[in-house]
Amino acid sequence: MGRIIFIQNIIGGLETGSLYALAALGVVLIYRVSDVTNFAQGEMAMFSTFVTFTVWTYSRAAGYSYPYLIAFFSALIFSAVFGYLIERVFIRPTTESSLLGKMIVTFGLILIVNGSASAIFGTDSHYLQRAVGGTIIISNLVIRPHSFFVIFLALVIMGVLFYMIKYTMFGVAIRATAQDRETARLMGVNTIKVTAFTWIMATIMGAMAGLMIAPATNVSTGMMADVHLKSFIAAVLGGFTSFVGPVIGGLIIGVMDNLVGYYISTNWQTVIVYGILILILIFKPYGLFGTRPQKKV
Amino acid sequence: MENTSVETEMLTVRNISAYYGNIQALDSVSIKILAGEIVSLLGANGAGKTTTLKVITGQLKTRRGEVRLSGRDITGEDPEKIANLGLTMIPEGRKIFPELSVRENLKIGYYTRRKKGSWQDKLPEVFEIFPVLEDRQEQSGGTLSGGEQQMLAIARGLMAEPRIMLLDEPSLGLAPMIVKKIFEIIKNINQEGTTILLVEQNANLALKLADRAYILETGRLVHSGPARELSQDEKVREAYLGSR
Numbered sequence: 257m258g259r260i261i262f263i264q265n266i267i268g269g270l271e272t273g274s275l276y277a278l279a280a281l282g283v284v285l286i287y288r289v290s291d292v293t294n295f296a297q298g299e300m301a302m303f304s305t306f307v308t309f310t311v312w313t314y315s316r317a318a319g320y321s322y323p324y325l326i327a328f329f330s331a332l333i334f335s336a337v338f339g340y341l342i343e344r345v346f347i348r349p350t351t352e353s354s355l356l357g358k359m360i361v362t363f364g365l366i367l368i369v370n371g372s373a374s375a376i377f378g379t380d381s382h383y384l385q386r387a388v389g390g391t392i393i394i395s396n397l398v399i400r401p402h403s404f405f406v407i408f409l410a411l412v413i414m415g416v417l418f419y420m421i422k423y424t425m426f427g428v429a430i431r432a433t434a435q436d437r438e439t440a441r442l443m444g445v446n447t448i449k450v451t452a453f454t455w456i457m458a459t460i461m462g463a464m465a466g467l468m469i470a471p472a473t474n475v476s477t478g479m480m481a482d483v484h485l486k487s488f489i490a491a492v493l494g495g496f497t498s499f500v501g502p503v504i505g506g507l508i509i510g511v512m513d514n515l516v517g518y519y520i521s522t523n524w525q526t527v528i529v530y531g532i533l534i535l536i537l538i539f540k541p542y543g544l545f546g547t548r549p550q551k552k553v
Numbered sequence: 554m555e556n557t558s559v560e561t562e563m564l565t566v567r568n569i570s571a572y573y574g575n576i577q578a579l580d581s582v583s584i585k586i587l588a589g590e591i592v593s594l595l596g597a598n599g600a601g602k603t604t605t606l607k608v609i610t611g612q613l614k615t616r617r618g619e620v621r622l623s624g625r626d627i628t629g630e631d632p633e634k635i636a637n638l639g640l641t642m643i644p645e646g647r648k649i650f651p652e653l654s655v656r657e658n659l660k661i662g663y664y665t666r667r668k669k670g671s672w673q674d675k676l677p678e679v680f681e682i683f684p685v686l687e688d689r690q691e692q693s694g695g696t697l698s699g700g701e702q703q704m705l706a707i708a709r710g711l712m713a714e715p716r717i718m719l720l721d722e723p724s725l726g727l728a729p730m731i732v733k734k735i736f737e738i739i740k741n742i743n744q745e746g747t748t749i750l751l752v753e754q755n756a757n758l759a760l761k762l763a764d765r766a767y768i769l770e771t772g773r774l775v776h777s778g779p780a781r782e783l784s785q786d787e788k789v790r791e792a793y794l795g796s797r
């Protein structure tokens with residue numbers, strides 16, 4: 257029995273952890289390419305989830321055969337457009353402002369996106385189905401296929417992103433832009449396009465995290481609070497200067513959260529997880545996989 | 554019309570002035586480079602050499618004057634657009650990407666040509682000129698020595714198969730032996746058909762290599778002419794060649 261509960265905790269931890277990882281990777285992608293810390297990532301994901309939920313509700317009411325599938329693909333399309341628009345309208349005009357200025361812009365975005373969501377969708381909380389329903393029971397081990405779907409989806413998205421960044425010409429352009437924007441432009445790289453791409457990609461990843469966590473949190477304006485906070489912790493833990501770090505960080509936080517919550521105490525869960533994070537940062541100030549950031553000249 | 558060997562202008566800089574805030578760094582500078590030439594832009598530290606290059610590449614906007622590439626007005630265009638027109642800059646301080654591998658640095662050099670061919674096909678040609686880079690392909694750029702980094706910067710520029718290459722003080726901080734080698738390579742690149750604008754403080758070497766040269770002093774052109782004439786000019790010798 258003990259081992260089964262342990263396994264269940266691990267799987268549950270990997271499930272939420274992979275969502276933290278997705279969201280964290282989005283934040284780090286934007287940060288590395290344009291020095292902007294997008295504090296509004298969670299709110300943007302919430303907004304995307306509301307749109308997805310609305311499509312799902314209408315599709316069901318209209319009697320379409322695969323309402324969830326329709327909603328899923330509209331989430332992909334909407335979040336891509338949404339990410340592009342946010343970058344174009346709020347971020348690009350403030351490219352030349354200070355780091356603090358850029359930070360304030362994304363704080364402002366929190367208010368704008370959250371306010372718009374309340375105004376458009378209301379403040380009620382709504383049920384949204386799981387991507388894959390049902391449970392599988394293997395000798396007392398209760399597994400939701402949804403967990404595996406979530407982990408699989410996160411792996412696919414991250415796999416595609418990593419492959420692109422590592423091997424394609426555009427991926428090298430992304431890393432070059434992250435290291436030295438001015439020299440990347442001398443190489444012929446349209447860095448404005450690169451930045452726009454990172455916002456699109458990050459917003460899609462946020463939207464997927466929102467859609468996958470929604471069955472547990474319900475769809476509401478506050479639904480992303482936990483994932484958003486944990487994704488930032490994951491990024492700090494793994495290191496903002498690495499792409500792999502935040503993913504590992506997310507998985508560690510997810511699993512640790514579950515284990516500490518179950519075996520030690522739910523009351524102390526948050527305190528202990530943060531305590532461990534701070535301990536790690538004392539010994540690895542730039543995160544587990546991070547390196548001291550090189551000064552941009 | 555009967556003269557088929559009309560010298561074609563590769564790069565024409567006309568009366569450009571540039572400012573940093575309210576401080577004027579360039580005052581009405583004009584430079585002309587014909588296709589196939591090596592032209593050197595000389596001057597002491599702070600004379601405005603880098604500023605001139607930055608105006609040409611579009612990194613710095615000029616208030617007055619114009620820049621033409623093969624007759625086409627490129628004044629005020631964005632750097633990435635100018636790079637796509639076949640002008641490649643090897644910036645001061647090499648500016649290689651330290652966290653990209655040597656191979657990846659070369660790969661990004663091919664960015665403007667990515668739709669026309671494959672970067673891997675271009676590699677052997679570049680490795681033939683810089684064998685040391687072939688041995689260090691997988692190393693990250695930041696781990697190379699100064700001389701190797703300069704070679705990588707030039708190699709990265711060659712990947713773009715440029716029509717004109719601008720080099721900003723490639724000799725800076727390098728041992729004489731390596732400088733000599735790099736200047737030989739620049740000469741070869743030129744003989745293969747690439748027009749060169751070479752910015753240098755090291756006037757001795759640059760005048761030996763160049764066909765013509767311009768000399769900048771505090772933002773203004775003070776001398777220009779064939780390199781051989783300049784190297785024999787009394788005033789130039791006194792000010793730049795260390796003879797008294």
Ligand SMILES: Nc1ncnc2c1ncn2[C@@H]1O[C@H](COP(=O)(O)OP(=O)(O)O)[C@@H](O)[C@H]1O
Pocket residue numbers: 573576578596597598599600601602603604605
């Ligand atoms: N970013 C900058 N801001 C303000 N002044 C600058 C800047 N870059 C260069 N300058 C000034 O412009 C002048 C020309 O500089 P530069 O073109 O770099 O000279 P060079 O390349 O010939 O050494 C110098 O007086 C320098 O101090």
Ligand SMILES: [Mg+2]
Pocket residue numbers: 602603604645721722
């Ligand atoms: Mg200079």
